[in-house]
Amino acid sequence: MRIALAEMHMVWEDKQKNTDKLLHILEGIKDKNVQLLLCPEMTFTGFSMHTKQTAEADFETVNKIKEFSKCYNIAIGFGWVKKGEDEKGLCENHYTVVSNQGDVLLDYTKLHPFSYSGEDKYFKGGDSLSVCSLGEFCLGVSICYDLRFPEIYQIMSNVADFIVVPANWPERRSDAWLTLLCARAIENQCYIAGINCRGTINEIAYSGNSTVISPEGSVILPVFDLSFSDGDKVFIYDIKNDVKNIREAFPTKKDRRPEFYKKAFLSKS
Numbered sequence: 001m002r003i004a005l006a007e008m009h010m011v012w013e014d015k016q017k018n019t020d021k022l023l024h025i026l027e028g029i030k031d032k033n034v035q036l037l038l039c040p041e042m043t044f045t046g047f048s049m050h051t052k053q054t055a056e057a058d059f060e061t062v063n064k065i066k067e068f069s070k071c072y073n074i075a076i077g078f079g080w081v082k083k084g085e086d087e088k089g090l091c092e093n094h095y096t097v098v099s100n101q102g103d104v105l106l107d108y109t110k111l112h113p114f115s116y117s118g119e120d121k122y123f124k125g126g127d128s129l130s131v132c133s134l135g136e137f138c139l140g141v142s143i144c145y146d147l148r149f150p151e152i153y154q155i156m157s158n159v160a161d162f163i164v165v166p167a168n169w170p171e172r173r174s175d176a177w178l179t180l181l182c183a184r185a186i187e188n189q190c191y192i193a194g195i196n197c198r199g200t201i202n203e204i205a206y207s208g209n210s211t212v213i214s215p216e217g218s219v220i221l222p223v224f225d226l227s228f229s230d231g232d233k234v235f236i237y238d239i240k241n242d243v244k245n246i247r248e249a250f251p252t253k254k255d256r257r258p259e260f261y262k263k264a265f266l267s268k269s
Contacts, residue, residue, distance in 0.1 A: 009199035009231030047168035066102035157188035161243035171207035185213035
């Protein structure tokens with residue numbers, strides 16, 4: 001499957017300008033035979049806590065991307081903010097994947113709001129994992145800070161062989177970003193794609209470092225590397241689903257003890 005990672009230099013809280021950026025990217029890759037385009041977390045606003053400005057109740061962004069997918073004959077993964085419906089008014093940090101026919105294949109709510117930055121004051125965590133079939137792969141999604149919680153990857157990788165991690169991950173923690181992406185790929189024997197933003201956004205520096213990691217932990221090189229005049233980059237990869245063969249050749253999952261992990265406790269000697 002041919003996939004593209006859109007490493008966007010997003011315009012802070014400007015949905016229209018970021019929508020224009022996405023259209024620019026779609027035009028730029030339309031002759032590259034890409035089947036799936038993946039964008040960073042909160043694709044059209046940046047990592048904003050101003051939910052009164054960014055949150056949607058009418059699925060405006062989802063409906064717009066459905067039309068883009070049909071027009072360009074490409075599946076698209078993108079982040080957006082859903083307006084809160086509970087008594088606290090807490091919103092949801094969503095990532096949605098739509099098919100090249102404009103159908104929603106997957107919709108995921110970030111499980112772990114980033115409390116260190118105060119995200120938990122404006123967003124509530126999701127309560128389910130999401131996977132879908134796309135091409136030869138079973139695709140799973142986590143979002144940014146979720147990367148630090150390995151348990152969810154073990155669960156997803158029981159069925160998913162390709163997990164994407166859209167993010168707004170700051171440059172000052174870029175070493176952790178790359179290390180954790182590799183760790184999640186190795187320990188779950190699946191493909192991991194990290195899609196980060198780039199540049200300075202709301203006075204925070206983002207180094208990008210978008211990448212695809214193989215089930216054995218190696219960095220896969222892109223077949224195309226495109227730069228755009230507005231600061232965006234796109235990396236295009238060809239990946240094949242060899243996960244079953246890799247797991248059969250080195251079957252670590254069969255040695256897991258999930259029932260023990262559920263009841264395990266520490267004892268002092």
